Amino acid sequence: MQEAAQPNSELLKELIRYKMPFGKYKDWLIADLPVSYLEWFHSKGFPAGKLGMLLATMYEIQTNGLGYLIQGLRKLK
Secondary structure (H helix, E strand, O other), X not given: OOOXXXXXXXXXXXXXXXXXXXXXXXXXXXXXXXXXHHHHHHHHOOOOHHHHXXXXXXXXXXXXXXXXXXXXXXXXX
């Protein structure tokens, strides 16, 4: 039986530290971006590189009801 993949804690920590570098939500933490903005990026395509990976990860967390992963880290901060 295959075990479920464990979330990468360093990646999750980046979501509560990394700020959006441009646009309407400039300087917002990636973890605080509205779902509608993440959905827009999903439909248009995420940017390349680290930012795109973080946005795509946050999109998956939000759309799959996994926000508790982020909330738990915020409490430890």
